[in-house]
Amino acid sequence: MATMSHPQHFMNTSGETDSVWVHKEPYSNRPHFPKLDKDIEAEVCIIGSGIAGVSSAYELVTRGVMVTTIEAREVVSGKSGRTSGHLSSALDAPYTDIAKIHGSGGAKIAAESHAWALKRVGEISKKLGFGCEYRMLPDYEISQFE
Ligand SMILES: Cc1cc2nc3c(=O)[nH]c(=O)nc-3n(C[C@H](O)[C@H](O)[C@H](O)COP(=O)(O)OP(=O)(O)OC[C@H]3O[C@@H](n4cnc5c(N)ncnc54)[C@H](O)[C@@H]3O)c2cc1C
Secondary structure (H helix, E strand, O other): OOOOHHHHHHHHOOOOOOHHHHOOHHHHOOOOOOOOOOOOOOOEEOOOOOOOOHHHHHHHOOOOOOOEEEEOOOOOHHHHHOOOOOOOOOOOHHHHHHHHHHHHHHHHHHHHHHHHHHHHHHHHHHOOOOOOOOOOOOOOOOOOOO
């Protein structure tokens, strides 16, 4: 049976080990927020502060929507705090598979939304001055078959 080294570890990250960048950028540098201890009002409540929750909150807040984000642990303590951050519109599921389920229109929407999102990350990181080394690079897909 796996044992958790320290209960606080689970609050910081969903993995048993720490990602390499945590040595230079420790969890203590991340923003901490108080526990919700009273009723509050919001127009939108987002559950989870990973990239999906934080991005949704950002897009809403910058459009003037009053948002509350609720997180069970610390911010980006889930997969988003461990990701290798490779953004691509070449998805794990081939577009031909997506089209079988959602039609060619659905596959087109998936492609367009991913192309939009990866540019959007660049725009936001530039605007907010994140030192996340965002770069557009060529992508090569290599077949495992001959
Ligand atoms: C090692 C690794 C490498 C990866 N590399 C890539 C990559 O290169 N490119 C890529 O596109 N993807 C990659 N991924 C996948 C990517 O990181 C995830 O798809 C993405 O971060 C998921 O974001 P999320 O916001 O949906 O979930 P999460 O980041 O997991 O966030 C969910 C949050 O919700 C909270 N939560 C859950 N339940 C509740 C609840 N009931 N109440 C309140 N809060 C709750 C959790 O504590 C967590 O903070 C990688 C993942 C890993 C682990």
